[in-house]
Amino acid sequence: MRLTQFTDLSLRVLMRLAVEKGDLPTTRDVAAAMAVSYAHTAKAVAKLQHLGLVETRRGRGGGLELTATGRRASIGALVRELEGAGDVVDCDGAVPCPLRAACRLRGALRQAQEAFFASLDPLTLADLVEAPTGPLLVALSLAPGAD
Amino acid sequence: MRLTQFTDLSLRVLMRLAVEKGDLPTTRDVAAAMAVSYAHTAKAVAKLQHLGLVETRRGRGGGLELTATGRRASIGALVRELEGAGDVVDCDGAVPCPLRAACRLRGALRQAQEAFFASLDPLTLADLVEAPTGPLLVALSLAPGAD
Numbered sequence: 001m002r003l004t005q006f007t008d009l010s011l012r013v014l015m016r017l018a019v020e021k022g023d024l025p026t027t028r029d030v031a032a033a034m035a036v037s038y039a040h041t042a043k044a045v046a047k048l049q050h051l052g053l054v055e056t057r058r059g060r061g062g063g064l065e066l067t068a069t070g071r072r073a074s075i076g077a078l079v080r081e082l083e084g085a086g087d088v089v090d091c092d093g094a095v096p097c098p099l100r101a102a103c104r105l106r107g108a109l110r111q112a113q114e115a116f117f118a119s120l121d122p123l124t125l126a127d128l129v130e131a132p133t134g135p136l137l138v139a140l141s142l143a144p145g146a147d
Numbered sequence: 148m149r150l151t152q153f154t155d156l157s158l159r160v161l162m163r164l165a166v167e168k169g170d171l172p173t174t175r176d177v178a179a180a181m182a183v184s185y186a187h188t189a190k191a192v193a194k195l196q197h198l199g200l201v202e203t204r205r206g207r208g209g210g211l212e213l214t215a216t217g218r219r220a221s222i223g224a225l226v227r228e229l230e231g232a233g234d235v236v237d238c239d240g241a242v243p244c245p246l247r248a249a250c251r252l253r254g255a256l257r258q259a260q261e262a263f264f265a266s267l268d269p270l271t272l273a274d275l276v277e278a279p280t281g282p283l284l285v286a287l288s289l290a291p292g293a294d
Binding site for chain 1: 148149150152154155158159162180181182183222230235236237242243244245246248249250251252255256258259260261262263264265266267270274275276277279280283284287
């Protein structure tokens, strides 16, 4: 069972921004701290801006910043949004499954997917960056080569 | 969020076998009824035999048959087995995630994955082939070209 790399990276970008106390990081800084490509990180940042979770502050000391909405957002709601509403199996692919119109497996898997999201619903970024994760994120951001 | 095609197909093979009342179907019959390739179906059948859920009866009227274990198996346990114990994101890929040793996101996603499986735990094949799914499976098996 897999989430997309895009969801994974988007969550890590948000976690990185949630620990920032000083100068705001750029997309390049965040990519370096997370050991991922600039291009992938830029795409995630664009999506997060579009969702109103991240904004860019311009000028000296400027960079990426969580919005109040981003800080309060439910991780379950975020993952629902980033993963989309599709089924966990491909019922309607190039050769559609002949069972798809009357499938109890499909219903059971949808309920299970909802249980997955519901488990993440009570969490916010603050929960994900509690120690030891938050201090590690700060250390990675300060490491040589991270900016 | 996606399950592997292998898990999806394996579950559908089991559902097809769960409605059989007459001559046992061959792997080729099951593949035709499900509109999937013989090769993929044969791999799923081999895995299900290895797990003790399906057996082959030889001779006239022979074919694939659910074992008593297969009939009683929990769908949650089956999906756990077929999907494996890996994370829902790739923490240990070619460039491992620098957070992996101290990551609250990883813990939260593992709990969510467990909630997914737990939602399927109370179900057996009998639940998945209740109407309207079971009668549709029977109809597909009898359709011209399905055997």
